[in-house]
Amino acid sequence: MIEITNLTKCYGQLQALVDLNLNIGQGDIFGFIGPNGAGKTTTMRILATLLKPTSGKAFVDGKNVLKQGKDIRRVVGYMPDFMGVYDDLKVFEYLEFFAAAFDIPSKQRKSIVEGVLELTDLQGKKSAAVDSLSRGMQQRLGLARVLIHDPKVLILDEPASGLDPRARIEIRELLRELKKMGKTIMISSHILSELEEICDFIGIIEQGRLVFSGTMDEIWRKMGTHSKVHVTVVPEHREKAIELLNTVPEIVEVSDQGSHIVVDFSDGQVAGSVVAKILVNGNVDIVSIEPAKMKLDDAFLQLTKGMVH
Numbered sequence: 001m002i003e004i005t006n007l008t009k010c011y012g013q014l015q016a017l018v019d020l021n022l023n024i025g026q027g028d029i030f031g032f033i034g035p036n037g038a039g040k041t042t043t044m045r046i047l048a049t050l051l052k053p054t055s056g057k058a059f060v061d062g063k064n065v066l067k068q069g070k071d072i073r074r075v076v077g078y079m080p081d082f083m084g085v086y087d088d089l090k091v092f093e094y095l096e097f098f099a100a101a102f103d104i105p106s107k108q109r110k111s112i113v114e115g116v117l118e119l120t121d122l123q124g125k126k127s128a129a130v131d132s133l134s135r136g137m138q139q140r141l142g143l144a145r146v147l148i149h150d151p152k153v154l155i156l157d158e159p160a161s162g163l164d165p166r167a168r169i170e171i172r173e174l175l176r177e178l179k180k181m182g183k184t185i186m187i188s189s190h191i192l193s194e195l196e197e198i199c200d201f202i203g204i205i206e207q208g209r210l211v212f213s214g215t216m217d218e219i220w221r222k223m224g225t226h227s228k229v230h231v232t233v234v235p236e237h238r239e240k241a242i243e244l245l246n247t248v249p250e251i252v253e254v255s256d257q258g259s260h261i262v263v264d265f266s267d268g269q270v271a272g273s274v275v276a277k278i279l280v281n282g283n284v285d286i287v288s289i290e291p292a293k294m295k296l297d298d299a300f301l302q303l304t305k306g307m308v309h
């Protein structure tokens with residue numbers, strides 16, 4: 001649904017995007033992750049036809065961003081990182097204004113606006129002034145706005161930034177709902193953990209280059225986190241447990257972390273059962289055995305570590 005080949009964007013001397021290649025399939029939720037200034041907004045603005053690339057190609061729904069801007073704007077809903085402020089407008093007026101801008105006939109506008117208000121759970125705020133809404137509600141209104149023309153593709157630039165945990169969860173639910181409706185979604189964030197649960201694929205961009213793309217599982221595998229398990233046993237059995245675990249040939253490292261023992265396997269497979277078996281046979285009382293889950297943000301730091309421009 002989105003195809004990017006050798007996309008480069010220069011702002012004067014600065015190369016904001018360098019030979020970027022990316023494919024996003026129909027119906028996928030793609031998480032675009034990167035630190036400040038990595039080039040996320042630049043990429044998204046090019047896809048939304050608001051910015052011209054210096055070189056390279058980009059297609060949305062088979063349409064060329066350079067030549068078919070008008071067609072692309074019909075299929076894309078782009079939510080910018082900063083929304084404009086519209087004084088003195090009520091929520092429904094604001095949405096009706098955008099419906100009119102998309103040439104939706106006036107007879108249909110009302111029902112379409114009702115529809116997106118329901119989807120984004122904003123019915124209760126229909127007659128509230130736009131500038132009186134809380135940040136979370138404004139973000140939802142931003143989403144309602146990009147849904148007005150029923151776009152196939154949603155390009156959302158940090159839709160969850162500045163939201164409290166509850167509002168983040170609500171946005172996540174809404175995105176799941178939109179995925180069910182068959183939308184293709186590209187969503188940016190610099191917080192990897194924020195996107196972990198909803199994205200089918202992740203792309204990590206740094207200094208205009210894609211440093212990693214793949215599924216969450218592939219990220220974990222690459223980081224080697226799949227090979228570790230955390231074992232907790234009753235304190236009086238800890239020493240014995242460490243001794244026993246050290247005798248297993250597949251285990252390359254056993255380290256005592258005080259509260260738990262970290263066991264690292266050589267073949268990259270989590271083998272909690274191996275651990276359980278040897279400890280049970282050795283009469284060690286186990287409290288828990290669980291796969292190690294490295295924090296996503298640590299994974300992100302590791303993946304981008306040492307990347308120089």
Ligand SMILES: Nc1ncnc2c1ncn2[C@@H]1O[C@H](COP(=O)(O)OP(=O)(O)OP(=O)(O)O)[C@@H](O)[C@H]1O
Pocket residue numbers: 011014016034035036037038039040041042043081190
């Ligand atoms: N209009 C512009 N003129 C000059 N440089 C720009 C312009 N827009 C962006 N840049 C530069 O291009 C690079 C990429 O910026 P971009 O906004 O795409 O990053 P981003 O990944 O969206 O960052 P953030 O997480 O802070 O939103 C940055 O170095 C930025 O300073």
Ligand SMILES: [Mg+2]
Pocket residue numbers: 040041042081157
């Ligand atoms: Mg940005």
